[in-house]
Amino acid sequence: xxxxxxxxxxxxxxxxxxxxxxxxxxxxxxxxxxxxxxxxxxxxxxxxxxxxxxxxxxxxxxxxxxxxxxxxxxxxxxxxxxxxxxxxxxxxxxxxxxxxxxxxxxxxxxxxxxxxxxxxxxxxxxxxxxxxxxxxxxxxxxxxxxxxxxxxxxxxxxxxxxxxxxxxxxxxxxxxxxxxxxxxxxxxxxxxxxxxxxxxxxxxxxxxxxxxxxxxxxxxxxxxxxxxxxxxxxxxxxxxxxxxxxxxxxxxxxxxxxxxxxxxxxxxxxxxxxxxxxxxxxxxxxxxxxxx
Amino acid sequence: xxxxxxxxxxxxxxxxxxxxxxxxxxxxxxxxxxxxxxxxxxxxxxxxxxxxxxxxxxxxxxxxxxxxxxxxxxxxxxxxxxxxxxxxxxxxxxxxxxxxxxxxxxxxxxxxxxxxxxxxxxxxxxxxxxxxxxxxxxxxxxxxxxxxxxxxxxxxxxxxxxxxxxxxxxxxxxxxxxxxxxxxxxxxxxxxxxxxxxxxxxxxxxxxxxxxxxxxxxxxxxxxxxxxxxxxxxxxxxxxxxxxxxxxxxxxxxxxxxxxxxxxxxxxxxxxxxxxxxxxxxxxxxxxxxxxxxxxxxxxxxxxxxxxxxxxxx
Numbered sequence: 001x002x003x004x005x006x007x008x009x010x011x012x013x014x015x016x017x018x019x020x021x022x023x024x025x026x027x028x029x030x031x032x033x034x035x036x037x038x039x040x041x042x043x044x045x046x047x048x049x050x051x052x053x054x055x056x057x058x059x060x061x062x063x064x065x066x067x068x069x070x071x072x073x074x075x076x077x078x079x080x081x082x083x084x085x086x087x088x089x090x091x092x093x094x095x096x097x098x099x100x101x102x103x104x105x106x107x108x109x110x111x112x113x114x115x116x117x118x119x120x121x122x123x124x125x126x127x128x129x130x131x132x133x134x135x136x137x138x139x140x141x142x143x144x145x146x147x148x149x150x151x152x153x154x155x156x157x158x159x160x161x162x163x164x165x166x167x168x169x170x171x172x173x174x175x176x177x178x179x180x181x182x183x184x185x186x187x188x189x190x191x192x193x194x195x196x197x198x199x200x201x202x203x204x205x206x207x208x209x210x211x212x213x214x215x216x217x218x219x220x221x222x223x224x225x226x227x228x229x230x231x232x233x234x235x236x237x238x239x240x241x242x243x244x245x246x247x248x249x250x251x252x253x254x255x256x257x258x259x260x261x262x263x264x265x266x267x268x269x270x271x272x273x274x275x276x277x278x279x280x281x282x283x284x285x286x287x288x289x290x291x292x
Numbered sequence: 293x294x295x296x297x298x299x300x301x302x303x304x305x306x307x308x309x310x311x312x313x314x315x316x317x318x319x320x321x322x323x324x325x326x327x328x329x330x331x332x333x334x335x336x337x338x339x340x341x342x343x344x345x346x347x348x349x350x351x352x353x354x355x356x357x358x359x360x361x362x363x364x365x366x367x368x369x370x371x372x373x374x375x376x377x378x379x380x381x382x383x384x385x386x387x388x389x390x391x392x393x394x395x396x397x398x399x400x401x402x403x404x405x406x407x408x409x410x411x412x413x414x415x416x417x418x419x420x421x422x423x424x425x426x427x428x429x430x431x432x433x434x435x436x437x438x439x440x441x442x443x444x445x446x447x448x449x450x451x452x453x454x455x456x457x458x459x460x461x462x463x464x465x466x467x468x469x470x471x472x473x474x475x476x477x478x479x480x481x482x483x484x485x486x487x488x489x490x491x492x493x494x495x496x497x498x499x500x501x502x503x504x505x506x507x508x509x510x511x512x513x514x515x516x517x518x519x520x521x522x523x524x525x526x527x528x529x530x531x532x533x534x535x536x537x538x539x540x541x542x543x544x545x546x547x548x549x550x551x552x553x554x555x556x557x558x559x560x561x562x563x564x565x566x567x568x569x570x571x572x573x574x575x576x577x578x579x580x581x582x583x584x585x586x587x588x589x590x591x592x593x594x595x596x597x598x599x600x601x602x603x604x605x606x
Contacts (some may be wrong), residue, residue, distance in 0.1 A: 035404065090585055096404045097350045101541060104534055105580030112573040116352050224531055228415055235408060265426065269419040276412040280397050283405050 002138040007257045009137075013146040015253020016153030017212050021161060021226065022233035023245045024204030030177045030240030031197045033094055037103040038083070040227030041110035042202050046076045047218040048114055051123040052212065058128055065128040069210055076206025077199045080150025084198040089191070111223050120220055125213040145214055147163020152211065157246050164242060173197055177240065232275040247287055294532030305466070309459050316448050316455075324447040325519070326563060331458045332515045333539065333559050338465055339508035340536035344551040345545035347501040347511055348481030350407045352533050353394070353414025357387040357506040359528030361513030363421060366435040366523040367428055376441055376518065383514030384507045390417070391506025392499070402484070403414055411530055418528040424517070426436075434524030454515055461508055462471075468504065469548050477501060541583055 026041045049072045058063035083106065091099050131148050134141035164170035173185045176193050184190045212218075233252050237244025252271045259267030284290045312327075317326060340354045361383035368379035394413045401409050421429045429435065444453045468474065480487045480494050488494050517523045528530065536555060543554020558576070565575050 037410070087581065087585070097344075098409065100350065100352070100407065101537065102581060102584045105577045107577070107585065108573040108580065109577030112571050112577065116571060116574075224529075228411065228530060231408060231411065235412075265423045266419070268422075269416055269424060272412045272415040272419065276397070276409060276416060279401060279405060279409045279412060283401060 002140050003261070005138045006140050006142060007261055009142055009146065009150065010256065011254035011257025012250060013149045013253070014256060015250040016149050017208055017215070018229060018233050018253055019153055019207035019249035020156060020204055020211060022230045022249050023157075023242060024201035025230050026206075026234045026237070026240055026242065026245040027204070028198055028201040029234065030242075031173060031180075032088070034088065034092065034099045034103070034281070035096070035231075036201075037100065037104035037227055038110060038225040039103075039201070039205050039227075039230065041107050041114075042076050042080060042205035043209040043212075043226055044114060044220075045079065045110065045224040046072050046120050046206030048123065048131050048209075048212045049075060049206070050210035050213035051125045051218045052118070054125040054210075058126060062128065062130050065131070069207065070125060070194065072210040073203045073206035076209070077203040080202025080205075081195060081199050083202075084195050088198065092194075093202075107223065107227075111150075111220065114223075115220055122217045122219040123213075124217050127214050131214070143215075149211055149215070156207075160242065169196075229271055232271040235275045235285060236278045238285025241285060241288040244285050244287035248285070296496065301466075305462070306520065309455070313452060316451050321447040324451045326449075326559070328451045328454045328519050329516075330559050331454045332512050332519065333462055333535070333555040335458055335515070336509060336512035337536035337539035337543070337551035337555035338462070338548065339505045339512060340533075341362045341506040341540045341545060341548075341551040342465065342468070342508070343501055344537065345540060345547075345551065346469065346477055346481070347498060347505075348411075349498060350400070350403075350500070350537075351410045351502075352407050352504070352530060352537075353410035353417070354509055354536060355530065355532035356394075356417035356528045357391055357509040357532035358513040358516075358532070359421065359525070360390055360417065361510030362523040362527050363429060363435070363513075364510070365514040365517040366438050366468060370435050370438050373439075374490040376439075380511075380514045380518070382496070383517075384510035385509025387513070388503050388507035388582055391503045391509075395499045395502030395506070399495045399502060412532075414528065414530050414533060418530070421528055422525040432525065434522060436522050438521045438523070440518055440521060444518070450516035450519060454519070457511065457515060461511060462552075465548055473497070473500070475485070479572075514515070534580075538554070538580060541580070 021039070021043050025036060027040070028034060028036055050068060053072065054068050057068040060067070069087075087102060087106070091102050127145055127216055131145045134143045135147070136142075162170075164173060172183065172188055173196075176188075176190055176197075180190050183193070229252065233248040234240075234245055235248070236251060237246070239246025252274065255270045255274060256267055259270045278285060315327065316324065335357055336354075339358075343349050343354070364383040364386045365379045367378070368382065369375040369376055378583060394410075394417075398406055398409050398413065423431060426432075440450075442448045476487070476492055477497055480492065480497055484494050513527065516527070531536045535558075536551065539555025539558050540551035541554070542558060543552065544550030562572055562576075565572050569575075
């Protein structure tokens with residue numbers, strides 16, 4: 001029973017990080033119809049930034065840490081805005097091979113830039129004092145940082161849900177998903193909406209990276225590994241579906257967490273198996289809708 | 293040009309093969325190894341492009357079938373002491389057999405969904421080789437010291453051997469691309485729905501293409517295993533699938549030779565650039581972005597170029 005609870009908490013915590021990352025990926029796909037390989041690179045960029053500048057903020061206590069969690073994703077979002085306005089904008093109407101290859105080219109470029117700046121060594125972000133250590137639950141220890149991620153995730157999901165469903169901005173975004181031409185005809189600058197959505201998606205990638213830096217080692221190669229897991233999440237939940245990203249992330253997180261317990265050698269396989277299974281049986285995902 | 297046109301294609305092919313064979317007497321050991329790598333990368337790219345260029349299916353898991361070929365050779369030769377002359381021909385058989393299974397599912401999805409499904413299957417096979425079957429595959433360490441018969445152990449002889457296999461594969465692929473089968477495939481690529489309406493079994497054609505591509509990827513992987521005397525799980529990782537895709541993109545997706553030339557050139561460029569900087573991925577990334585953005589009408593516009601492409605392929 002205690003093992004079950006600990007694995008469940010661990011899985012949910014891993015799932016929350018995946019959700020932060022995948023919700024950005026799904027949002028960008030929903031509006032622009034582009035699958036962005038470089039999303040994992042932005043996550044890695046966020047992680048490296050957090051591991052480097054994070055130490056400067058530690059002296060400021062909890063507020064410093066939250067400031068860092070805001071600042072790092074903002075920098076990543078800025079990089080995203082540059083990418084969107086110079087490159088992505090040109091390929092929205094192109095064939096998906098060209099879209100995939102452009103974002104793959106960016107993946108190569110960004111990971112090399114990270115290597116140029118930070119080198120190949122692993123880094124860690126020292127956890128702030130108020131998040132260090134563990135607490136007892138069902139007679140076992142669970143890291144406080146994991147609990148912190150477990151709280152941040154749902155709050156963020158709630159915030160994003162509110163933004164998308166209860167604000168003017170959200171209405172415009174949802175309208176742009178449904179019919180960009182009509183939105184444009186109504187006098188809304190769709191280009192600006194797209195840049196905004198892209199920036200928001202990249203912000204989320206950066207936030208995911210900044211969050212994970214406090215939890216595990218940051219190193220090269222995390223971009224290409226996490227992106228395929230994020231793909232698994234959005235595919236299982238439904239491409240472009242926000243609720244699907246949450247469901248998919250929690251499912252994949254739990255699958256991974258329990259998989260390691262039951263089948264250590266094959267746990268890594270499970271997200272991809274789930275992804276393939278969903279694509280075969282229900283390509284629009286658990287919560288998505290079939291494409292028009 | 294008109295006089296050149298009258299010379300049949302096989303004459304050009306023969307001339308090229310003889311010239312490439314002649315190179316073996318000019319090049320040093322290092323260049324011969326590079327030349328062998330180029331031939332293998334070329335074969336790998338051609339095998340992908342049968343699926344992607346001719347079949348119009350963007351395959352992001354092709355590395356898995358390349359890696360399976362390599363591991364087939366490595367496991368049989370190293371772990372079971374089976375002679376290479378038996379192990380190498382089995383590589384494409386294993387790749388094609390798994391290609392049939394994976395392809396059966398994948399051709400039921402179109403466009404982007406096809407691409408991510410191939411990506412998922414590729415990663416499944418990668419994890420199997422990396423950890424599930426680690427007892428056979430050596431896991432993260434891969435398999436070192438694959439025994440190679442005396443006769444092809446020198447760089448020159450192995451280059452000639454690779455060239456021979458490459459030529460045979462090229463001829464086979466050339467014949468395939470001239471068959472009515474590929475014309476039907478083109479029709480599917482341009483408009484699958486219309487092809488279906490005139491009675492073409494779209495999925496069967498796509499599956500056959502998938503299997504053919506997997507078959508030749510297996511040969512390329514097997515050759516690479518012998519060249520390096522080493523195989524590692526990264527050969528199956530999804531980023532390896534991008535190599536033949538980029539080669540095809542650079543060389544031209546709508547011809548048989550284009551991808552081979554493109555892949556070989558990328559390999560040469562990698563080596564050349566590496567003399568000056570360690571940041572090859574930056575160069576490749578920028579190059580990719582430029583090619584994608586400069587592709588005039590994108591690949592959708594290929595319908596306009598098709599008659600010309602078809603003519604020049606003859």
